Amino acid sequence: MIEVVPPAVPALRFTLEDIVPLRAAAPTLRMRVRLAAGDGVRVRGVGLNVDVRIAAERRRYAAGERDRLRELFGAPADWASSLGPIPWLRAGVHVPPFDGATTIDVPLPCGYDFDLVADKYATALDGGEIPVDVGFTGTLFYDGPGGRLQTAKIPWDSELSARVPLSTWRDAVDASCGSEAWLRLDRDVLQRLQTYRSRGGFATWDQAFASLLERVEA
Numbered sequence: 001m002i003e004v005v006p007p008a009v010p011a012l013r014f015t016l017e018d019i020v021p022l023r024a025a026a027p028t029l030r031m032r033v034r035l036a037a038g039d040g041v042r043v044r045g046v047g048l049n050v051d052v053r054i055a056a057e058r059r060r061y062a063a064g065e066r067d068r069l070r071e072l073f074g075a076p077a078d079w080a081s082s083l084g085p086i087p088w089l090r091a092g093v094h095v096p097p098f099d100g101a102t103t104i105d106v107p108l109p110c111g112y113d114f115d116l117v118a119d120k121y122a123t124a125l126d127g128g129e130i131p132v133d134v135g136f137t138g139t140l141f142y143d144g145p146g147g148r149l150q151t152a153k154i155p156w157d158s159e160l161s162a163r164v165p166l167s168t169w170r171d172a173v174d175a176s177c178g179s180e181a182w183l184r185l186d187r188d189v190l191q192r193l194q195t196y197r198s199r200g201g202f203a204t205w206d207q208a209f210a211s212l213l214e215r216v217e218a
Contacts, residue, residue: 009152010037016162021172027111036101042143046095051135054086058131068124088118129163
């Protein structure tokens with residue numbers, strides 16, 4: 001009896017090439033990832049799911065950073081149980097056909113939107129790096145024996161880790177927003193602030209908020 005051994009399923013390997021600021025209307029980083037299927041493998045396409053998480057537990061924090069991160073993780077005394085991953089991006093990416101290997105670009109939004117947890121986290125940091133984990137799932141389409149279309153699931157443990165310099169994040173924000181930050185407010189609160197600014201004769205919003213902070217701190 002002749003035993004027929006099925007051909008091996010190509011194993012995609014993921015390698016991070018870089019994460020750099022991207023020129024865009026909104027603050028964005030570009031994550032470039034290399035996909036390698038092996039020499040001689042003809043890939044017809046990949047339906048790729050990308051899950052990017054900030055691994056907040058993988059760095060140390062200065063006292064000021066710990067104070068600003070209380071809203072996310074609670075009191076520092078509880079961080080042994082509360083400090084954990086922060087979702088940054090979940091996206092589907094269509095990878096076109098390639099032979100052997102190819103690269104893809106994944107845009108990562110970043111900025112000063114304080115309703116987004118990832119932005120709130122990065123804004124609370126003084127410097128250093130942002131630890132990141134990237135997971136990949138999806139479906140691989142490739143040429144099997146005789147050029148027949150074959151499919152395979154990307155293993156759930158396909159992932160990579162990286163460290164993004166905070167300066168890279170801020171370069172992307174500065175390229176789009178300069179040194180300004182945006183704060184979303186309820187309309188009634190904004191009207192009260194406008195009244196305070198008008199009565200105080202403040203020429204700018206910076207002056208009005210600085211006056212309020214000085215009163216609170218005093």
